[in-house]
Amino acid sequence: MISYVIRRTAIMVINLILISIISFIIIQLPPGDFLTSYMAARTHFGAGELPEDTVRALRANYGLDKPLYVQYWNWVKGFPRGDFGVTFVYTMGGPVVDIIEQRIGYTFLIVFSTLFISWGLAIPLGIFAASRKNTVGDYFFSGVSFLGISVPNFLLAVFALFVSVFLLKGNYTGGLISSNLRDAPWSWAKLVDLLQHLWIPIVILGFNSMAGTFRIMRGNLLDVLDEQYVETARAKGLKERKVVYRHAARIAINPLISRLGMHLPVLFQNSIVLAIILSLPTLGPSFYQALLGRDMYLAGTILLIFAVILLVGNFIADLLLAWSDPRIRYQ
Amino acid sequence: MNATTILNRLRSRLNSWRSAEAKKEELAKVDDEYHYLSVRQLMWRKFRRHRVAVLCGCVLIFLYFVIIFAGFFATYDPYDAVGNDSFHPPTRLRFYDSDAGTFFLRPFFYETVQERNPETFLLEIKEDRSIRHFLQFFVRGDRYSVLGLFDANVHLVGAERARVYLLGADKRGRDLLSRIIYGGRISMTVGLLGVSIMVLLGTTLGTLSGYYGGAIDSVMQRIIEVFRTFPQLALWMALAAAIPPEWPPTYVYIGIVVVMGMITWTQLAREVRGKVMSLKTLDFVHAAEASGASTWRIAFKHLIPNTLSHIIVTASLYIPITIIGESMLSFLGIGVVPPMISWGLMLREATNIEVLARYPWMLFPGLAILVVVIAFNFLGDGLRDMADPFAR
Numbered sequence: 001m002i003s004y005v006i007r008r009t010a011i012m013v014i015n016l017i018l019i020s021i022i023s024f025i026i027i028q029l030p031p032g033d034f035l036t037s038y039m040a041a042r043t044h045f046g047a048g049e050l051p052e053d054t055v056r057a058l059r060a061n062y063g064l065d066k067p068l069y070v071q072y073w074n075w076v077k078g079f080p081r082g083d084f085g086v087t088f089v090y091t092m093g094g095p096v097v098d099i100i101e102q103r104i105g106y107t108f109l110i111v112f113s114t115l116f117i118s119w120g121l122a123i124p125l126g127i128f129a130a131s132r133k134n135t136v137g138d139y140f141f142s143g144v145s146f147l148g149i150s151v152p153n154f155l156l157a158v159f160a161l162f163v164s165v166f167l168l169k170g171n172y173t174g175g176l177i178s179s180n181l182r183d184a185p186w187s188w189a190k191l192v193d194l195l196q197h198l199w200i201p202i203v204i205l206g207f208n209s210m211a212g213t214f215r216i217m218r219g220n221l222l223d224v225l226d227e228q229y230v231e232t233a234r235a236k237g238l239k240e241r242k243v244v245y246r247h248a249a250r251i252a253i254n255p256l257i258s259r260l261g262m263h264l265p266v267l268f269q270n271s272i273v274l275a276i277i278l279s280l281p282t283l284g285p286s287f288y289q290a291l292l293g294r295d296m297y298l299a300g301t302i303l304l305i306f307a308v309i310l311l312v313g314n315f316i317a318d319l320l321l322a323w324s325d326p327r328i329r330y331q
Numbered sequence: 332m333n334a335t336t337i338l339n340r341l342r343s344r345l346n347s348w349r350s351a352e353a354k355k356e357e358l359a360k361v362d363d364e365y366h367y368l369s370v371r372q373l374m375w376r377k378f379r380r381h382r383v384a385v386l387c388g389c390v391l392i393f394l395y396f397v398i399i400f401a402g403f404f405a406t407y408d409p410y411d412a413v414g415n416d417s418f419h420p421p422t423r424l425r426f427y428d429s430d431a432g433t434f435f436l437r438p439f440f441y442e443t444v445q446e447r448n449p450e451t452f453l454l455e456i457k458e459d460r461s462i463r464h465f466l467q468f469f470v471r472g473d474r475y476s477v478l479g480l481f482d483a484n485v486h487l488v489g490a491e492r493a494r495v496y497l498l499g500a501d502k503r504g505r506d507l508l509s510r511i512i513y514g515g516r517i518s519m520t521v522g523l524l525g526v527s528i529m530v531l532l533g534t535t536l537g538t539l540s541g542y543y544g545g546a547i548d549s550v551m552q553r554i555i556e557v558f559r560t561f562p563q564l565a566l567w568m569a570l571a572a573a574i575p576p577e578w579p580p581t582y583v584y585i586g587i588v589v590v591m592g593m594i595t596w597t598q599l600a601r602e603v604r605g606k607v608m609s610l611k612t613l614d615f616v617h618a619a620e621a622s623g624a625s626t627w628r629i630a631f632k633h634l635i636p637n638t639l640s641h642i643i644v645t646a647s648l649y650i651p652i653t654i655i656g657e658s659m660l661s662f663l664g665i666g667v668v669p670p671m672i673s674w675g676l677m678l679r680e681a682t683n684i685e686v687l688a689r690y691p692w693m694l695f696p697g698l699a700i701l702v703v704v705i706a707f708n709f710l711g712d713g714l715r716d717m718a719d720p721f722a723r
Contacts, residue, residue, distance in 0.1 A: 015560045022557070026566075029573040150705045152655040154662060155697050158682060165688045269564035273659055277682065287565065288663065291572040303569060306562035 001322070008318075012311050016304070023303040024072050027296045035059060036294070038088065062086060075297055085297030089289050096298050099286055100305070107282040110201050110275075111267045118206035119213055123253065126217025130252075131244045133222065141214065148211025153270045156204045157277040164200070177281075201274055209267060216259060220252035254325055261317020265310035374717045384713020387706040394703065398515040402475025405509035406489050406497065409672055411473060413494065415445055416504035418690045419456055422496045430460050438466045442493055464493040499692035501680060507692065511699050514672040518658055519703060521588055521673075525653040526646045528592025529599060534642060536596070537603025538630050542611055548604075555597045563594055567656055570594075571665040580671040587666055591653045599645045606638045640718035647711035651704040658700050674700050 035055055058064075064071070075085045084096040129138040177194055224230065225248050233243045272284030279285065283302050290299035368376070379385060397404045424438040442462035448455050470489035477483050489495060498507040540551040567590060574586040610616060611634070619629050635642075658675030660666030662682075667673045674696040680686065681693035 015557060018557050019560060022561075023569065026569050026573055030575055146708070147705075150651070150708045151701060152659065152704065154655075154659050155678075155700060158678060158694070158697060161682070161684065162687045162691065162694060165684055265562055269562050272564060272568070273663070276663065288568070291568060291665070299569065303562070303565050306565050307560055310562055311560055 008315055019307045020304055023300050027299050028068060084301040087295055087298040089293040089295045096301050103281055103283050110271055114202045114205040118210040122210040122213035123217050126214045127221060127249050130218045130221035145211040145214045148207050153208055154273045157274050160200055160204055201278055204274055205270055220255055221248055224248045224252045257320045257324055258317050261314045264313040268306055268309050378713050378717040381713035381716050383709050387709040390706050398519055401512045401516060404487050405512045406486055407506045407509045408473040409509045409513040413504040416500045417502055419496045419500035421499040421692050439463050464490045466490055498695050507695055510672050511696055514674045514677055517667055517671055517673040521657040522650040522654040524588045525591030526650050529596045529649055530642055530646055532596035533599030534603055537600035538607050538634055541604035541607030555600060558597045566594055571660045576668050580668050584667050587657055591656055595649050602641050603638050606641055607634050610634055610637055644715050644718050647714045651707040654704060
């Protein structure tokens with residue numbers, strides 16, 4: 001087991017290095033750098049052009065005039081010190097770490113609360129639907145879940161904005177914290193305000209994830225309920241409730257663990273677009289802004305964070321699976 | 332109890348016995364068919380049994396028919412902007428004229444005029460009840476080209492003396508229905524083209540990797556693994572943002588299609604590889620090898636046809652994903668660029684809260700995305716059933 005963990009970690013590190021190189025190349029792919037897009041924006045807003053030598057000085061200052069591999073090395077060599085380069089779109093020349101620190105907390109808050117709530121609801125509902133197969137309740141939840149996996153997240157966000165205009169009478173305009181409390185220190189009022197805003201992204205993000213989890217849980221349990229040991233348990237005269245919850249549901253939950261590993265990164269990614277539409281202070285919008293503004297260090301760092309989450313998620317899922325199912329062994 | 336009643340009773344019992352017997356026979360026949368129908372027939376039967384999938388398949392065929400002959404089904408030219416009709420609400424069709432008290436069999440609508448609201452100072456569109464316009468079918472209107480072969484000007488619906496906005500108009504006074512139909516040309520083909528690239532790449536690389544094994548296989552597996560450790564959506568965004576928007580719209584469109592196909596092929600390649608690896612140990616492949624068939628022949632004649640059901644199922648799964656991907660990227664402004672029309676691009680105009688509150692019909696493109704995606708999902712569900720024709 002330990003050698004397995006070490007090997008997996010080594011592969012993960014190699015993959016991360018490859019990913020950092022590829023993502024850096026992809027983000028640097030289009031012609032021009034941050035300063036070209038900055039200049040374009042300046043002329044667009046009529047702010048006048050910067051003098052030629054100022055631009056050259058700025059380029060030299062941030063190392064943008066160096067060849068690609070030098071720029072890459074400049075970015076990567078700071079990683080062990082927690083230095084992820086400089087950003088341009090938010091604060092000209094400020095550290096990337098500041099932006100990540102401001103936003104990563106909210107990102108994790110949204111994703112993990114969605115995860116807990118949606119799985120907490122989906123698993124009991126899946127058990128409910130499977131144990132009452134072909135009843136009205138089963139049809140209802142199965143139908144809703146089909147809708148849930150079909151409706152794209154970003155459409156749901158747009159519809160939510162639309163509904164909020166009518167239902168909440170325009171009180172909700174996106175964001176996580178009302179503007180008057182945004183810079184205030186943490187207090188009870190701010191927490192309540194946060195919770196009032198938080199539920200909308202959770203519902204949107206959760207609908208999709210809940211639908212998928214529900215379908216898997218229902219399908220698994222239906223398969224397990226056909227097994228002979230369940231029949232045996234019934235024949236022993238156990239109550240149906242006990243048969244379902246004690247004997248069948250326990251086994252049926254197992255495959256969901258490997259879903260957890262794949263699902264977590266998906267949630268993180270779905271939250272990108274959602275956050276852009278609802279203007280949440282998470283990593284998604286800054287990734288988008290960084291891409292548009294050719295802010296390669298910020299975009300690259302966020303892409304790398306998502307990749308780390310994906311790798312770690314898969315890794316943890318594999319470990320959990322081995323821990324929960326004694327039949328699985330890794331050499 | 333007389334003889335007739337007894338006879339009647341006997342007859343009815345006999346009838347019920349007969350019908351039960353007939354039912355049994357029918358069941359037996361179904362069971363028999365299972366044994367003598369070809370796999371293809373079994374698959375077709377399995378697919379037909381999924382009624383919703385059949386319905387959705389028909390809907391999709393109809394929709395593709397509509398976008399092929401977009402000019403005919405669209406009411407107007409999608410670029411034709413009428414400044415006075417900015418945010419014109421969907422035209423209300425009526426049969427009963429309450430002012431005149433008359434009923435018409437042909438739907439009609441009232442003339443609309445633009446007025447400035449004295450309180451809010453906003454331009455509003457009001458009905459002028461004195462002028463009636465009838466909805467007409469097969470009217471002559473804007474010229475359009477049919478499949479690029481010849482020009483025509485007949486439209487399915489329209490009105491001769493006034494403009495009819497069945498789904499409303501956008502900010503610049505362009506007919507939303509016409510734009511949705513023309514936008515379908517982009518949004519609905521992205522899925523097909525992107526998936527074609529995926530199938531091409533995934534099948535070729537998967538078959539190669541599975542058939543040859545060894546070094547080719549391990550290199551391929553490493554590449555796939557790196558691809559899969561990339562967060563797909565973030566990678567889509569990064570690649571789409573890397574396409575320079577200054578390119579001609581057609582190039583951008585092709586770029587988006589390629590981006591879609593390039594990222595999704597790994598899943599298919601893995602599945603095809605696994606299937607090919609198990610197939611190549613079977614006798615019929617050995618027989619083909621022994622009789623001197625070339626590798627190409629083995630691949631295309633023996634291996635790929637046997638993985639076809641996997642390919643179709645995976646493809647049907649990825650068409651809606653690709654459609655969603657394109658509309659999302661266009662929605663974010665990093666997908667296709669105007670003057671091309673795409674549903675995501677149209678929806679982009681509806682994200683403003685003010686627009687949403689006052690002109691909710693701007694959300695219709697979202698509904699179009701929803702219908703197509705749900706239809707493809709159900710169709711995929713039916714195809715998955717079909718791919719496994721022996722399961723009862």
